Amino acid sequence: MSDSFHLKNKIALVTGAASGIGAATARELAHAGAQVFIADLNLTAAESLASELTEARAIRMDVTDSASIAEAFARISHLDILVNNAGIGLVGDIARTSEEDFERVMRVNVNSVFMVTKAALPLLLASRGSIINIGSVAGSVGVKQRFAYCASKGAVQAMTRQIAVDYPKELRVNCIAPGTVQTPFVEGYLEKYHSHEIEKVRAELVARQPIGRLGTPEDIASLVRYLCSQEAEFINGAVIPIDGGWTAA
Ligand code: NAI
Numbered sequence: 001m002s003d004s005f006h007l008k009n010k011i012a013l014v015t016g017a018a019s020g021i022g023a024a025t026a027r028e029l030a031h032a033g034a035q036v037f038i039a040d041l042n043l044t045a046a047e048s049l050a051s052e053l054t055e056a057r058a059i060r061m062d063v064t065d066s067a068s069i070a071e072a073f074a075r076i077s078h079l080d081i082l083v084n085n086a087g088i089g090l091v092g093d094i095a096r097t098s099e100e101d102f103e104r105v106m107r108v109n110v111n112s113v114f115m116v117t118k119a120a121l122p123l124l125l126a127s128r129g130s131i132i133n134i135g136s137v138a139g140s141v142g143v144k145q146r147f148a149y150c151a152s153k154g155a156v157q158a159m160t161r162q163i164a165v166d167y168p169k170e171l172r173v174n175c176i177a178p179g180t181v182q183t184p185f186v187e188g189y190l191e192k193y194h195s196h197e198i199e200k201v202r203a204e205l206v207a208r209q210p211i212g213r214l215g216t217p218e219d220i221a222s223l224v225r226y227l228c229s230q231e232a233e234f235i236n237g238a239v240i241p242i243d244g245g246w247t248a249a
Contacts, residue, residue, distance in 0.1 A: 005229040008033035011078050012228070015063050015116060016086025018045035020183030021134060024217030025083055025224045030056050032225050034081065039063075039072060041086075063112035069119045079123035081228045084113045084156075085134040089185060091193055094147045102148045109152035113159055124171050130228040131173040133160050134220070137243050140177055153177075157239045164237025172236045174227050179243025180205045181215035211244030 012029045016022040018040035026036045030053040039061040040046040046058035059075065062068040063086045087109045090101055113133055124131065138146050139153030160175035167173070180186060186205070194201040206214060223242055226232055241247050 005225055005231055006033050007081070007225065007229060010034040010080040010228075011037075011076075012081035012083065013037040013039055013059075013076065013079060013120070014083040014085055015039045015061065015112070017083075018042045018049060018058075020185055021178070021181060021217045021220045022083070022085040023049055024221035025085060026056060027053065028218070028221035028225045029081065029083075029228075030054065032229075037072075037076065039086075061116075063116055064107045066115055066119075069115055073119045073123075076123065078127060079120055080127045080129045081132070082117065082120045082124060082129065083132045083134065083224060083228075084116055086112060087134065087152075089146075089189060090148045091145050091189065092147060093145055097147050102151075105148040105152050106155075109149075110155045110159075113156055117159075117163070125167070129171050131160075131163070131171065132224050132227055133157075133173070133175040135160070135175045135177045135239065137177050137179050137241060137247050139175075140239070140241065141247055160239060161237050168236065172233075174232075174235055174237070175239045176220060176223055176227070177239055177241045177243065177247075178215055178220050179209050179241075179246040181217060181220060183217055186214070209244035209246050210249065213244065215242065215244065 012034045014022050014026045017026040017038040026038050030036050035055040037059050038046040038050050039059045041062050043060040050056040050058040059072050061072040090105045133156050135156040136153040138150045139157040157175050160173050163173045190198045
């Protein structure tokens, strides 16, 4: 059996790992041999996932709260891989976006990457580790009715490139920019904003991805695994789209 892309003896922490892309990533990293901290606001769901995996541990972390982040990192003495995945969406153009909602999206999607990465930095420098930020195509192109979300994911791309230039030899940091992926995040959006036309809007989401389907959490998790493996040693400061061809158009 091929030993490619293995993560044996690596310790990883995935934020927002109790659901969707984060959960698939935690599973994939564990299958690759890593020990995984499943960090999430939702400790019950994190514990349930951890119980399915060997070498996984649930940890409560609110990525918007520096005290909660510090408490979680107080329990971690070594870290090779940080996946900044926790994030939320918001629908609305600039006129419909309130200051409170804008700040909430920025706190969860942007400040979190700053604060969690800063807390993890000494450990990642010690291990010459790897950071994967989960951005979005919304950071690369304008998406209708996603003013705050686009702004936040643009910042995730910018933070990725900036950290890469400050620490070019000390660690690696890359950003994955997924198109629409079938997760509770998308189902919640369909139910909240389009409850009378779920299948019509789902078909529109599929149609903007030339490949003709939504992504799966596993599509994204495989790329996370690759990017933090030894085989991806030469990839640094990159923003990698994984969107069924959406942004190629
Ligand atoms: P999801 O809603 O299925 O899971 C998000 C997880 O983050 C949940 O377990 C939630 O409890 C956790 N979380 C939320 N706020 C938190 C906080 N303050 N502290 C700690 N954990 C928190 O979402 P999904 O779809 O898996 O998204 C994950 C990431 O992927 C997000 O950053 C999202 O913006 C990004 N993304 C998702 C896409 C999609 O179509 N699903 C497309 C492109 C990017």
